[in-house]
Amino acid sequence: MTGPGVRAAALVAALLAYPFVDKALGFQTVHAVSDGMIYVLLALGLNIVVGYAGLLDLGYAAFFAIGAYAMGLLNSPVLGSPLYGHAWSFWLCIWLAAAMSALLGVVIGAPTLRVRGDYLAIITLGFGEIIPVAIRNLGDITVDIGGWRPIERLNLTGGENGVNPIGRPYLPGVPFETDPVPWYFLILIIGAASLWSMNRLRDSRLGRAWMAIREDETAADCTGVNPISTKLLAFALGASFSGFAGSVYAAKLQAITPGAFEFQVSIMLLCMVVLGGAGSLKGVILGGMLITVFDRVVLTQTTFMVRAAGRAAGVAALTTADLTLWRWFFFGLGLVLVMLLRPEGLAGRRLRPVAVGVDDAEDPMVLEPPPPPRAEAIPRWLRDRAPRGAAADPRVPILEVRGVVKQFGGVVALNEVDLLVPHGAIIGLIGPNGAGKTTFFNVVTGLIRPDGGRIALVGASLAGLRPNAIVALGVARTFQSIRLFPQMTVLENVLVGGHCRLAATVAGAVLRPPAVRAEESRARARAHELLAFTGLGDKADELARNLPYGDQRRLEIARALATEPRLLLLDEPTAGMNPRETEALTELIGLLRRELSLSVLLIEHDMEVVMRISDRITVLDYGTRIAEGTPAEIQRHPKVIEAYLGTGGEQDLAARDRSR
Amino acid sequence: MLELADVHTYYGNIRALRGVSLGVSTSEIVTLIGANGAGKTTTLRTILGTVRPRRGTVSFDGHRLDTLATDRIVRLGIAQSPEGRRIFPRMTVLENLELGAFARADRAAIAPDLERVLTLFPRLRERTAQKGGTLSGGEQQMLAIGRALMARPTLLLLDEPSMGLSPILVDTIFQIIRDINRQGTTILLVEQNARMALRVAHRGYVIQTGRIVLQDAAAELLRSDVVRRSYLGEK
Numbered sequence: 001m002t003g004p005g006v007r008a009a010a011l012v013a014a015l016l017a018y019p020f021v022d023k024a025l026g027f028q029t030v031h032a033v034s035d036g037m038i039y040v041l042l043a044l045g046l047n048i049v050v051g052y053a054g055l056l057d058l059g060y061a062a063f064f065a066i067g068a069y070a071m072g073l074l075n076s077p078v079l080g081s082p083l084y085g086h087a088w089s090f091w092l093c094i095w096l097a098a099a100m101s102a103l104l105g106v107v108i109g110a111p112t113l114r115v116r117g118d119y120l121a122i123i124t125l126g127f128g129e130i131i132p133v134a135i136r137n138l139g140d141i142t143v144d145i146g147g148w149r150p151i152e153r154l155n156l157t158g159g160e161n162g163v164n165p166i167g168r169p170y171l172p173g174v175p176f177e178t179d180p181v182p183w184y185f186l187i188l189i190i191g192a193a194s195l196w197s198m199n200r201l202r203d204s205r206l207g208r209a210w211m212a213i214r215e216d217e218t219a220a221d222c223t224g225v226n227p228i229s230t231k232l233l234a235f236a237l238g239a240s241f242s243g244f245a246g247s248v249y250a251a252k253l254q255a256i257t258p259g260a261f262e263f264q265v266s267i268m269l270l271c272m273v274v275l276g277g278a279g280s281l282k283g284v285i286l287g288g289m290l291i292t293v294f295d296r297v298v299l300t301q302t303t304f305m306v307r308a309a310g311r312a313a314g315v316a317a318l319t320t321a322d323l324t325l326w327r328w329f330f331f332g333l334g335l336v337l338v339m340l341l342r343p344e345g346l347a348g349r350r351l352r353p354v355a356v357g358v359d360d361a362e363d364p365m366v367l368e369p370p371p372p373p374r375a376e377a378i379p380r381w382l383r384d385r386a387p388r389g390a391a392a393d394p395r396v397p398i399l400e401v402r403g404v405v406k407q408f409g410g411v412v413a414l415n416e417v418d419l420l421v422p423h424g425a426i427i428g429l430i431g432p433n434g435a436g437k438t439t440f441f442n443v444v445t446g447l448i449r450p451d452g453g454r455i456a457l458v459g460a461s462l463a464g465l466r467p468n469a470i471v472a473l474g475v476a477r478t479f480q481s482i483r484l485f486p487q488m489t490v491l492e493n494v495l496v497g498g499h500c501r502l503a504a505t506v507a508g509a510v511l512r513p514p515a516v517r518a519e520e521s522r523a524r525a526r527a528h529e530l531l532a533f534t535g536l537g538d539k540a541d542e543l544a545r546n547l548p549y550g551d552q553r554r555l556e557i558a559r560a561l562a563t564e565p566r567l568l569l570l571d572e573p574t575a576g577m578n579p580r581e582t583e584a585l586t587e588l589i590g591l592l593r594r595e596l597s598l599s600v601l602l603i604e605h606d607m608e609v610v611m612r613i614s615d616r617i618t619v620l621d622y623g624t625r626i627a628e629g630t631p632a633e634i635q636r637h638p639k640v641i642e643a644y645l646g647t648g649g650e651q652d653l654a655a656r657d658r659s660r
Numbered sequence: 661m662l663e664l665a666d667v668h669t670y671y672g673n674i675r676a677l678r679g680v681s682l683g684v685s686t687s688e689i690v691t692l693i694g695a696n697g698a699g700k701t702t703t704l705r706t707i708l709g710t711v712r713p714r715r716g717t718v719s720f721d722g723h724r725l726d727t728l729a730t731d732r733i734v735r736l737g738i739a740q741s742p743e744g745r746r747i748f749p750r751m752t753v754l755e756n757l758e759l760g761a762f763a764r765a766d767r768a769a770i771a772p773d774l775e776r777v778l779t780l781f782p783r784l785r786e787r788t789a790q791k792g793g794t795l796s797g798g799e800q801q802m803l804a805i806g807r808a809l810m811a812r813p814t815l816l817l818l819d820e821p822s823m824g825l826s827p828i829l830v831d832t833i834f835q836i837i838r839d840i841n842r843q844g845t846t847i848l849l850v851e852q853n854a855r856m857a858l859r860v861a862h863r864g865y866v867i868q869t870g871r872i873v874l875q876d877a878a879a880e881l882l883r884s885d886v887v888r889r890s891y892l893g894e895k
Binding site: 342408430431432433434435436437480481548549550552572575576577578579580581582607642644645646 | 695696744795797798799820824827830832850854890893
């Protein structure tokens with residue numbers, strides 16, 4: 001058996017043996033540890049929302065409350081549940097509670113989808129406050145409409161008194177009533193199953209989509225990830241885990257009151273996630289266990305010791321000291337220390353410094369140029385996809401833009417712009433800075449809604465479509481200021497590109513039926529091929545942020561190709577590249593068009609590149625098209641020379657031509 | 661004026677600069693050229709103190725910079741137009757420019773300098789009330805340079821000033837670099853566009869994987885085989 005295997009076996013053995021050892025030694029910590037595991041499960045659910053999807057949720061205890069009260073409502077004699085007293089009802093109720101929490105997750109998530117960061121945190125804070133207040137006030141509901149009372153004195157939540165008792169689980173021969181050990185194992189099983197499914201979710205199409213949203217929502221949207229459904233799913237799944245936790249908690253405790261779900265609980269859960277390391281399952285478990293063990297075991301035990309010491313020394317103040325009242329002081333202090341000393345959390349992914357292309361070998365004086373792209377290296381599957389564009393009538397242009405108008409305030413960013421990209425063509429889009437070129441890209445990719453005009457992809461209108469839907473139709477783009485997913489690996493970046501061509505659902509991602517396994521391994525193989533083709537083959541496991549600049553540009557193109565585009569929009573792809581890198585990239589673009597009949601719309605300021613590979617060029621100035629024509633025509637166009645090229649640029653080009 | 665002696669800078673365990681020595685004399689334009697990841701930006705960061713050298717010294721007009729806080733370095737008269745622009749996106753163009761003059765004592769001279777920057781970049785004058793973040797990429801580049809000029813530095817550090825600019829503006833930027841140099845500002849210029857940089861500079865350094873491998877008068881470097889093949893893209 002290997003090292004990790006031995007460690008895992010030892011961990012399982014320790015977890016199994018723990019309650020019996022505890023009993024034999026008379027520690028009586030099983031209760032506290034079981035409660036701790038419930039909080040760990042809650043923290044793991046919160047980790048999906050905060051750690052994976054990057055949505056700061058300050059009111060997560062609301063879902064915990066819904067889970068607990070769902071159990072109370074469905075399985076307590078106080079509220080008159082018809083399910084109460086049935087042997088199977090606990091086992092049914094935990095699923096119903098999870099479903100109700102997930103539903104609430106969607107209800108709470110929906111209005112917060114358009115906000116991020118501070119605003120989202122404030123809204124979730126509001127929900128976190130609303131839920132306990134609602135629970136307090138739903139203990140005695142009377143609806144009076146002019147004397148007619150359809151609902152009279154309905155007790156939905158038990159009000160301030162809470163719910164007590166709540167039906168325990170029933171298994172033949174298992175003493176849930178008297179012994180904490182079965183609870184320990186029940187929670188251990190639920191926790192292990194949750195952990196197992198979260199682990200699988202993280203390494204799936206959905207987990208990658210969450211992380212992509214966390215890293216850069218706009219870039220994710222333009223890579224084919226639907227941010228709305230992805231975020232809702234994070235909210236719903238995160239909530240469903242806390243539904244499990246809440247319902248088990250309610251049945252174990254036998255009594256729930258609104259006070260158990262206050263703001264402090266949300267904050268404590270957030271502390272667990274942040275302390276351990278957001279996004280790391282191991283870290284969150286560690287953070288959760290540390291905080292609960294500290295709270296439930298260390299603080300009480302130390303209090304006893306301090307009191308004993310006080311009695312022995314005859315200090316009255318110490319004999320009545322209660323360290324548990326200082327709990328928040330210690331939490332706060334611990335969090336401050338961790339943030340100062342290890343801001344990524346106890347077990348978070350250590351932020352590696354930005355790598356610079358340095359090695360210890362003696363450097364050759366003349367730098368080797370990056371390897372030229374080779375036609376043979378084009379992945380076969382990408383070739384097989386190529387006819388997708390060609391299958392349509394070649395006379396229908398890939399992209400047809402007519403009279404597009406966009407205004408920002410009083411500024412006309414795009415003024416009746418027409419542009420045509422024929423099948424398999426490379427079209428240059430040039431113009432002075434601020435002429436509206438990037439705005440044009442944003443309109444075509446759906447990031448900005450135009451005020452007027454028509455945009456059609458192979459004859460079909462793109463009006464009103466979300467960016468991710470436009471990607472799915474075959475339009476991919478890169479960004480002027482590189483927008484990768486910096487904290488994800490190079491391979492993961494490309495895999496996110498494949499998101500819209502994969503189909504795995506939540507159930508598929510967790511259970512991994514053969515179809516999902518095949519899909520996933522195919523996606524990985526294809527991503528590796530794309531990386532090899534773009535010259536990044538040996539960097540698959542690097543974090544994207546650690547790549548040198550030129551590699552980041554190429555990775556953006558690889559990610560765009562992974563979406564299987566028919567039309568590629570490149571926004572200044574050679575900016576910041578030296579002449580050699582520029583040349584290699586120019587070759588690559590030409591190759592994609594030649595071999596795959598990929599159509600390209602190119603914003604570029606390097607005139608050598610634009611003039612060499614464009615079939616036709618459109619020139620924008622102040623949002624208006626001032627010229628359209630072949631490179632030769634554009635180079636001589638007086639308006640273009642005046643507004644854009646300048647006479648110096650012309651001389652410079654001439655000088656370059658001479659030096660060749 | 662500026663002197664780097666055997667500077668070694670690390671990011672964690674990665675050696676970014678491995679003994680860089682270079683000097684810039686008063687009223688010179690010196691350019692530092694090299695491939696992506698060679699250490700150009702790290703050199704500028706080390707000068708401004710946003711990363712610290714592990715070995716070696718950086719001095720400016722008799723002051724040791726490598727132990728001085730960045731804001732103090734700026735107050736000595738060094739300003740930078742950083743790579744990736746780094747403008748203040750939620751402040752207006754005018755506020756961005758005014759912040760460039762934040763550390764200046766000569767309040768009276770700020771207004772004419774603002775006028776000068778707005779004359780250099782008419783595009784910025786059209787957009788003084790617009791938020792920095794709503795500018796196009798090229799306009800943000802102009803704003804970053806303008807903001808650095810507002811500090812009226814004695815030494816100006818420019819990191820890829822031509823990136824993302826239209827050809828006509830690239831010409832303009834290099835013309836501006838020449839002009840402000842004639843008016844007495846010393847310039848250290850990092851550029852990917854080595855041809856333009858060497859045309860405007862007096863002297864140049866070539867940096868490769870953290871080491872200076874060549875240094876000469878700019879005109880000589882333009883003629884050098886190594887530079888032509890590696891950095892000018894000639895065959």
